[in-house]
Amino acid sequence: MIPKQFPRLLAVRDLVKIYGLTAKSQLSQNFILDKNITDKIVKYAKISQNDTLVVEVGPGPGLLTRSILETGISNIVQLAEASEHTLKIIKGDMLKIDHEKIMKAAHIDEDRIQVSNLHLIGNLPFNIASSFLVQWIKMLSDRSGIFKFSNITMTLMFQKEVGDRIIADTTSPQRGRMSVLVQSFCEVKKIYEVPSSVFVPRPKVDASVIQLTALPNPFLKVKILNLAPVNLLEEIVGYFYLFRRKTLNSIFNKLQKNLSENKKEIILKIIEQLNVDMSLRPENLTAEQFCYLTKLFYDNSLSIPKN
Numbered sequence: 001m002i003p004k005q006f007p008r009l010l011a012v013r014d015l016v017k018i019y020g021l022t023a024k025s026q027l028s029q030n031f032i033l034d035k036n037i038t039d040k041i042v043k044y045a046k047i048s049q050n051d052t053l054v055v056e057v058g059p060g061p062g063l064l065t066r067s068i069l070e071t072g073i074s075n076i077v078q079l080a081e082a083s084e085h086t087l088k089i090i091k092g093d094m095l096k097i098d099h100e101k102i103m104k105a106a107h108i109d110e111d112r113i114q115v116s117n118l119h120l121i122g123n124l125p126f127n128i129a130s131s132f133l134v135q136w137i138k139m140l141s142d143r144s145g146i147f148k149f150s151n152i153t154m155t156l157m158f159q160k161e162v163g164d165r166i167i168a169d170t171t172s173p174q175r176g177r178m179s180v181l182v183q184s185f186c187e188v189k190k191i192y193e194v195p196s197s198v199f200v201p202r203p204k205v206d207a208s209v210i211q212l213t214a215l216p217n218p219f220l221k222v223k224i225l226n227l228a229p230v231n232l233l234e235e236i237v238g239y240f241y242l243f244r245r246k247t248l249n250s251i252f253n254k255l256q257k258n259l260s261e262n263k264k265e266i267i268l269k270i271i272e273q274l275n276v277d278m279s280l281r282p283e284n285l286t287a288e289q290f291c292y293l294t295k296l297f298y299d300n301s302l303s304i305p306k307n
Contacts, residue, residue, distance in 0.1 A: 031060045031200045032198055033063060038064045041064065041121075041155070041192055044192045045191065047068060050117055052149070053116065053119070053146070054119045055102060055119070055146060056121050056122055057132070058122050058124060060123065064121070088105040099139075099145030100145075113149050113150070115150055116151075117151040117153070118153070119154075120155070120156070121154070121155045124156055126159040129157075129158050130162060133158075133166075136154065137185055152214035153212070154186075155191070157208070158207065159208075160193070163207070166178055166188055166212075167188045170283065170286055173283070177241050179287075181230075181237065184218060184233060184288075184290065186212040187212070188211070188212050188213075190210055191210070192208070219291035220295075229298075232303065233290065238304075239304045243282070248276065248279070248280050248282070249279065252267060255305070258305040263302060270296045270300065274296065276289060
């Protein structure tokens with residue numbers, strides 16, 4: 001249970017000055033020092049005591065952490081002590097860390113994971129936010145690491161342009177590879193826009209807080225029935241979006257040129273089974289249709305040519 005009251009510490013702005021904390025713009029780090037903003041992010045994220053495990057990535061000076069814990073204190077170490085270690089601090093690179101370390105710190109075993117809720121939240125550095133998301137989607141696809149939880153929500157901050165691509169539907173010119181990859185496994189929505197003026201140092205762009213809720217029945221089922229892996233989906237989507245202004249008919253024709261006669265016949269069969277208007281462009285295909293196309297490739301032992 002998340003504690004409601006903690007002893008007060010210095011304000012975050014004062015702690016930043018005392019400890020000489022600085023966000024490194026070359027690493028695309030930006031702190032939020034306005035608790036009204038972090039409170040709103042947590043409010044719109046709908047973090048609650050029903051979340052068995054809340055994992056915050058990149059806490060910075062701890063203001064978002066403070067909002068998560070619903071307290072007036074700020075320093076991360078002091079937060080952990082004051083919360084009677086409801087807050088666990090793990091130092092490391094989230095792209096490389098062993099997720100079992102997170103589970104162990106939270107005292108969560110395999111049995112508990114199957115009936116529990118995970119909420120992953122973070123103000124991610126803009127220049128690596130997409131790398132984080134791609135890795136997490138791949139882990140979600142095969143339910144590995146902390147993504148073994150029964151119910152999974154991610155509330156993450158991105159550069160506004162990236163956030164717009166993540167949520168873009170088939171009517172949007174912003175739709176691209178990231179849109180398809182994420183929407184194949186998650187329901188996505190923008191829950192809050194954050195102006196650049198609230199960050200320190202101030203970036204050149206605004207930000208968006210995007211919430212991703214894992215689909216209970218994703219369009220691409222990796223382990224169930226041994227269907228196509230997410231890497232093949234990524235290859236297919238990447239190939240089609242290389243020619244995003246071309247029609248599907250043109251892209252399939254180009255694809256056939258690099259295949260043997262036998263495989264050309266298979267492509268024709270796949271086109272028939274896909275059953276979509278071949279005058280459409282890649283951006284007009286839904287995530288579900290791309291996943292079905294991936295399954296057809298997988299079932300017929302086809303891959304995207306490397307040259």
